[in-house]
Amino acid sequence: MANAGAVTVDCNVNLPNKNIPVTVSLESKGVGFVAFRMDLVQGETIIKTIIENGTEDDLGKEFPLGNALALSGRVLVTRGSAGAAVAGPIELQNDFHFNDTVLSSDPAVIDITQTVSSRVFRIRCLFQ
């Protein structure tokens, strides 16, 4: 069995400099099983866990992240794994919702093959 490396994505998110609530969701393009958690991080310290035991059933659900002003300089880290018994890509991305706006992170493209049925991924989004 082949061992596949992790898929990592680092991106910046430009939130408005306003006192508005922000929510986050993990979106998937492609059908597969997903296990994940989301943590809000300052430096190397977790200051808030957004969701701890996320699964494929939690895809598309919005979770409160906090106030846009308070998020500046912090990092949302989404860690997990995606897998399927069918070869093909599974794209995972964070969507940030505020007012009627949605900002999307770069996608983590999980390439499922016949010999690699799951891969670990990590998406780091720095709020600016």
Add this chain to the structure above:
Amino acid sequence: MKFSCLRPIRILCAISAAIVASAHAQTPAFRIKAPDGMKAVVTQNGDIVEIQFVPENAVVAPAKTQAKSPAKTMAAVSAEPQESSASPARKLLDTKFSSLNLDRPISAVPAFTALDISPESVAHPASPRDFAAALLNGVDRQGVLQTGLAIETAPFRLIPGWKQDFPHYKANYWTRFLYNFSLSLATAKASADTDNKAVNLAVGVQTILWESAESDPLRNEGLQQAFHSAYTPAVIEDIPLSGDINTETGSLAEAQKSFQTAVEEFRQRHWVGTLWTASIAPTWNSQSGKIGNLEGSGFAAWSTFAYAFDGPFLNSKARFQALGQLRYRQGEMIVDPNDSKHTAQQDSLLAAARLRVGSPDFNGFAEAGYLWVWGGLNGDGQAYRASIGLEKRIAENVWFVLSGGEQFGASSSTNEFFALGTFRIGTADKPQLAPP
């Protein structure tokens, strides 16, 4: 050219013996044994290995690259002596599928099926791939050598913004319907007759009307449980917040290995599924071979129901599947292989059944069909069709498909064996669309 009923069986037995022998070798080591009056021509072009059995006096155009050491890589195949001049198309059968992401035995491209040049009468249903390509050189059931190209894609998966995640797929029938919807385009041309420039074209659409949740790898609860048993919250927490991620050792490697084992066990159990598909494919023909002269030549519509029996059978891995298919073909242009001026535009209805037994790596099938023909070369009537074949996975992404059989009956233009002799093996080291 006359063949007894036992000849196809003898050919397939020889092939299966070679396959079984090769399956025990780490590197397939085959020996080519050409039958009397025939010679084996082995060529290799990139990852494509071709074996052709042709009469000893036949002149074969050299391929771009000859195989370096064919004696080490080829299979022994027995074939029958053939006519030398009357119908050269019958001397060759090349069937090759070069595809992507072959996690199940691949299904024939629907557009090829519409042109009736697929090696199987009853194409087994399978989930579509995001994108796939197929090349085919084969003898159609009128004995005319055809070469063709097909591409297949799942177009709705390409729509940006369309919710195609697990919750929607599991809960919504129409999401599954569209997710498994495939679109294919195929062209075929009679290659044996240089004066005949006619080109056939088909556009096929196919979808899964229904599939049991247990057979569907994207909804199977056992696989879902296996995934979450492997990737527990504790394992996910082992992914560092920053820096490099070690997936070679430790809990992440173990989780990956555990789920991979579950997937392989699933493939052993469910390489045949219980599902129902429907397809339709309009066809066009251009006598001059030019796109601008394409004219409609009817359509083909068919539906297939496949049922996987609870197993295992024979041994711990073998599974058994029965398939039934109804196919209607309207406006098909038929050319008499012995008289190119004798043509007919026929309608036909095929009722066929197929039995598959084996493992995901090696299985055989037998199929039989009853064909009603209206306006064929011999007028209205019925014909029978029977064939047997093999599917063998030589290595990852290397599939070998061969079928042979016979069509006979009052409305059949030929009673001869319609497929034998040569085959090709297409390989791909990795999915061709995978990111580098």
